[in-house]
Amino acid sequence: MSVPRARAASGLIGTGLVLILLQGCGSGAVRDTLLQATVDTEAAVRSGSLALRLLDTGAATRAVTETTFVDMTRQLASAQTSVLELDLSSAADSGLRDDTLAAVNAGTAAVLAGRDCVQLDNSCTPAEAALRRSGDRLAELKAQLEAGR
Amino acid sequence: MKRILGLALGILTAIGGFLDIGDIVTNGVVGSRFGLSLGWVVVLGVIGICIFAHMSGKVAAVSGRATFEIIRERLGPRLAVANLGASFFINLMTVTAEIGGIALALQLASSVTYLAWVPLAALAAWLVVWRVKFDLLENVTGLLGLTLIVFAVALFLLGPNWSELGAQVLQHGALAQEKLSTYLYYAVALFGAAMTPYEVFFFSSGAVEEGWTAKDLGQSRINVLVGFPLGGVLSLAIAGCAAVVLLPEAITVTSLSQVALPVAAAGGKIALAVVIVGFVAATFGATLETTLSGGYTLAQFFGWSWGKFRRPVHAARFHLTMIICLLIGIGVMMTGVDPVQVTEFSVVFSAIALPLTYLPILIVANDPEYMGQHVNGRGLSAVGLVYLVIILIVSLAAIPLMIITGAGQ
Numbered sequence: 001m002s003v004p005r006a007r008a009a010s011g012l013i014g015t016g017l018v019l020i021l022l023q024g025c026g027s028g029a030v031r032d033t034l035l036q037a038t039v040d041t042e043a044a045v046r047s048g049s050l051a052l053r054l055l056d057t058g059a060a061t062r063a064v065t066e067t068t069f070v071d072m073t074r075q076l077a078s079a080q081t082s083v084l085e086l087d088l089s090s091a092a093d094s095g096l097r098d099d100t101l102a103a104v105n106a107g108t109a110a111v112l113a114g115r116d117c118v119q120l121d122n123s124c125t126p127a128e129a130a131l132r133r134s135g136d137r138l139a140e141l142k143a144q145l146e147a148g149r
Numbered sequence: 150m151k152r153i154l155g156l157a158l159g160i161l162t163a164i165g166g167f168l169d170i171g172d173i174v175t176n177g178v179v180g181s182r183f184g185l186s187l188g189w190v191v192v193l194g195v196i197g198i199c200i201f202a203h204m205s206g207k208v209a210a211v212s213g214r215a216t217f218e219i220i221r222e223r224l225g226p227r228l229a230v231a232n233l234g235a236s237f238f239i240n241l242m243t244v245t246a247e248i249g250g251i252a253l254a255l256q257l258a259s260s261v262t263y264l265a266w267v268p269l270a271a272l273a274a275w276l277v278v279w280r281v282k283f284d285l286l287e288n289v290t291g292l293l294g295l296t297l298i299v300f301a302v303a304l305f306l307l308g309p310n311w312s313e314l315g316a317q318v319l320q321h322g323a324l325a326q327e328k329l330s331t332y333l334y335y336a337v338a339l340f341g342a343a344m345t346p347y348e349v350f351f352f353s354s355g356a357v358e359e360g361w362t363a364k365d366l367g368q369s370r371i372n373v374l375v376g377f378p379l380g381g382v383l384s385l386a387i388a389g390c391a392a393v394v395l396l397p398e399a400i401t402v403t404s405l406s407q408v409a410l411p412v413a414a415a416g417g418k419i420a421l422a423v424v425i426v427g428f429v430a431a432t433f434g435a436t437l438e439t440t441l442s443g444g445y446t447l448a449q450f451f452g453w454s455w456g457k458f459r460r461p462v463h464a465a466r467f468h469l470t471m472i473i474c475l476l477i478g479i480g481v482m483m484t485g486v487d488p489v490q491v492t493e494f495s496v497v498f499s500a501i502a503l504p505l506t507y508l509p510i511l512i513v514a515n516d517p518e519y520m521g522q523h524v525n526g527r528g529l530s531a532v533g534l535v536y537l538v539i540i541l542i543v544s545l546a547a548i549p550l551m552i553i554t555g556a557g558q
Binding site: 036039040042043046047050051054058059060061062063064066067068070071072074075135139142146 | 256257258259260262326394398399400401403404405406407409410413414417418421425487558
């Protein structure tokens with residue numbers, strides 16, 4: 001390959017990489033991050049709910065249910081961090097950020113309640129109801145964020 | 150009768166040994182996010198691994214030499230060093246992911262944190278590669294891995310709407326809530342998981358370990374052409390279970406525990422116990438294969454004495470390499486890094502390195518001077534070339550897709 005061609009090719013690759021990296025900036029990126037946190041939280045909450053249902057019907061062992069909750073707690077911590085560390089690009093996004101954070105926190109509380117009831121061998125009925133409510137709220141928020149994309 | 154039993158055993162171990170943590174996790178993730186719309190990638194990957202595993206086994210049987218000896222000879226020392234570096238690094242990532250996989254599976258059985266299982270899993274793997282004969286370790290883990298058939302049974306027990314699943318297979322595109330780039334990223338990951346390079350390193354080195362000759366090519370062909378596709382069916386069953394139970398609930402898979410939930414929903418505690426045994430067997434078997442592959446690649450490249458058919462004292466550097474691989478795997482896992490994320494990265498990086506592994510195999514298998522009457526025919530050569538182009542496209546697309554999608558988010 002000749003030198004000018006090689007330069008042109010490396011310039012093109014560089015421009016492409018910059019464009020790819022720029023995709024991670026701006027209001028769209030804020031909404032994408034909030035949407036991802038919502039999706040991850042909903043997945044964690046619904047996994048907990050499914051695991052509790054399976055435990056309740058005798059289909060799952062306590063160890064598998066407990067492990068599912070431990071895994072989901074880790075996922076929620078990551079979702080929460082991504083929202084907390086988000087830099088807003090406009091004031092309009094702050095309301096959405098706060099709504100998302102509230103929904104993530106409610107989901108976290110529901111998953112922790114589920115984990116506690118399995119570990120402490122208490123009744124899981126209230127935790128299951130909380131997980132269901134939280135899942136529904138997160139589904140609404142997800143639809144709202146997707147509509148605004 | 151003995152031959153038929155040998156053939157059956159070969160096929161069964163090929164099925165059971167096909168799946169590893171990369172296949173299990175990636176198919177679970179894909180099923181929960183895209184249903185069966187990426188099923189075509191599994192089919193494409195399985196055909197690819199059949200073609201290249203067959204070629205590498207043929208080369209090893211005819212020449213008595215394994216893949217990395219040939220890579221060095223064909224590419225020359227300089228280019229081969231780059232190849233060695235990439236292949237060894239990716240293999241190391243896969244060893245780490247597999248050790249993490251064993252630990253996660255044992256956590257599912259015990260609810261004791263996976264970090265406590267990591268050193269024990271690696272120690273058990275070391276003891277087996279040190280003491281147990283090659284055919285025994287291959288057959289036992291392969292046969293136990295067959296318990297993952299429980300995913301296929303679970304899929305039937307779940308009583309899915311088959312026409313809906315069929316429609317997903319024919320969809321060939323991202324579902325409404327997913328972006329096309331994410332769909333393509335997971336296509337690359339699935340392809341990398343199905344065609345992961347360590348499988349051919351292990352397959353060709355295993356052929357030398359077991360002393361294959363041209364006479365064994367028939368059995369090798371049947372093992373590959375029957376066993377691997379049936380292993381691919383198990384991959385699809387994992388994705389199918391996730392598509393039926395997790396996708397409608399908006400549960401995207403991020404952990405091994407979630408992959409097991411559909412099986413529990415279908416078959417209760419017994420099915421759950423069977424699937425955990427399958428997880429342990431598949432990941433333990435793959436840990437042995439990747440650890441051995443680490444030793445094989447380095448020893449074959451540098452011309453050291455290698456192989457389990459030799460006593461460890463006569464292949465000291467080969468065994469030392471494997472010990473170091475396991476220690477690095479333990480070290481990385483003990484940092485607390487998420488084993489599932491390591492797995493996801495390992496399959497994508499595998500996809501990036503695919504041409505480095507498969508190009509030399511195709512060149513040698515097409516060389517009449519080297520292969521004599523067993524050289525690739527025109528048909529196989531043409532299919533191999535088409536696959537090489539696909540592999541190259543996948544390899545080039547992997548990193549941009551990883552950046553654009555934020556590693557599949």
